[in-house]
Amino acid sequence: MTLPVLAITLGDVAGIGPEITAKSLLGHDKLREKCVPVVIGDLASVRRGVESVGGDPVAISQINDPSEAQNVPGTIEVIQVGPSLESVPVGELSPEAGDGSYRFVVEACRLARERAIDGIVTAPLNKAAMHAGGHSFPGHTELLAQEFGVEDYxxxxxxxxxxxxxxxxxxxxxxxxxxxxxxxxxxxxxxxxxxxxxxxxxxxxxxxxxxxxxxxxxxxxxxxxxxxxxxxxxxxxxxxxxxxxxxxxxxxxxxxxxxxxxxxxxxxxxxxxxxxxxxxxxxxxNITVGLPVVRVSVDHGTAFDIAGQGIAREASLVLSLERAASLAPKWDVVWRAAQAM
Structure with missing residues (x-):
């Protein structure tokens, strides 16, 4: 059976998104039996996240398209979106990080519309940072709804x-x-x-x-x-x-x-x-119902106060990946049923 390809949007890189992504993909090999995870985000931030949890940055590789993903346990495959965010300070509200979190989601939606991925899993973004970066959405859900042109969600x-x-x-x-x-x-x-x-x-x-x-x-x-x-x-x-x-x-x-x-x-x-x-x-x-593609998110925020320390728990992100992997194969049924109601 073909495994669903899931885009992990890195969220606000000043928060815990990079480190919980690193912990999830480097420490939970059984995820690879359920899905093909591809990070949509920033290489430098992923590298910083890996280092914060004691991992080896050599595990990170850049790809240009989800079809290139090899899905090897103990690796992280990243699609770089926009300029590097290496200079963004950890644990601080940053317009650059807010703009990046917006761009990661927009890119994941584009890949979903082109059917290059089967689902989106979102690490947390910071709403104030996204607003400071020039994008006045209340949160992920409303941004996703606009990108997919849906009103009932x-x-x-x-x-x-x-x-x-x-x-x-x-x-x-x-x-x-x-x-x-x-x-x-x-x-x-x-x-x-x-x-x-x-x-x-x-x-x-x-x-x-x-x-x-x-x-x-x-x-x-x-x-x-x-x-x-x-x-x-x-x-x-x-x-x-x-x-x-x-x-x-x-x-x-x-x-x-x-x-x-x-x-x-x-x-x-x-x-x-x-x-x-x-x-x-x-x-x-957190699941968004009413979109043409499954989207699952962690149920917590960016936790600026502990970001970069490598102590953030990855349990919700692992669970989000597992839930998205289970829902993705039948999501067309959800979408069709919603459209028919």
Whole structure:
């Protein structure tokens, strides 16, 4: 069986991306049985990452196209994108590093559109650095959506069989409330249904968390649950989706953690991220559903405070590679199902 080729975007080179990439590719040989990893980034930064974890820079080689990858355990194959970032200081916010993180993602998207790769795995970028570098995206997800020209997409946190879809992510809470519309809610419910269908579980229960405490409690604590979320649930049910909600988040999310609900839709960033990270930590990954190619990301940031010390844990990146490798062969099914909804 042909192994999926996965582009690893190096992220912000001033952060821990280079060293967790080095640890993942030099210390986890069994990954090579699941995928062909190709780093999209900066040779000098990868070399610095390898040295920080006590590796030998001779393991690094430059290639010009993913088709050249040999996938030999104990090696790192890198496609250089743009000028060298060797002068970027580690652990500091840098416009050059922010611009680089943007360019790495854009190049990976180009390779995906040309079908030179089968999936994208992203090391963390720093949003402030990317903005300083001239690219005003809230994060990876929105940049990927623009590159692929999609409007219906969702950030999805996943651990095992549990998936948290998000109606909104990197905006203020005030803006999130404004962004939670009938159309957006209906769209994400359909994406969750398409994802379930692609996994062979078209009748999988989808739980929608309420926006307000107690899901509004009959309008005592706000009208959004009754006026926006409930009609979207009803519309999704009419399309054959098994949706329940809006349900109080403090009841739905613990039930999901206990394994009673595998597909959860939350309203805003911290409603999903805070409990998810508290429970799963390094065992979680970030998947973007709604793109024509699988994209999986680590579920942590750039950690400038420990960057360059070689102590950052690579567990989330290894898990991201494994999850992307497992999803890539059937991602066309996810994409087609999403387009058909």
């Amino acid at each position: 969702s950030l999805v946190l996943s651990a095992g069989d549990l998936y948290f879809f998000h109606l909104t992510t990197h905006v203020s809470l005030r803006q999130a409330i404004e962004n939670i519309t009938f159309d957006r809610t209906f769209s994400v419910l359909k994406l969750a249904g398409a994802f379930a269908e692609s996994m062979g579980k078209p009748n999988e229960l989808i739980g929608l968390a309420g926006l307000n405490p107690h899901a509004g409690e009959n309008r005592l604590f706000g009208d959004e649950d009754a006026d926006v979320l409930a009609p979207a649930v009803e519309a999704a049910r009419k399309q054959g989706l098994n949706v329940s909600g809006p349900l109080p988040g403090d009841a739905l999310i613990p039930s999901a953690v206990r394994g009673n609900v595998n597909l959860v839709v939350v309203c805003y960033h911290d409603q999903g991220h805070a409990p998810f990270k508290a429970v799963y930590g390094d065992d979680g990954v």
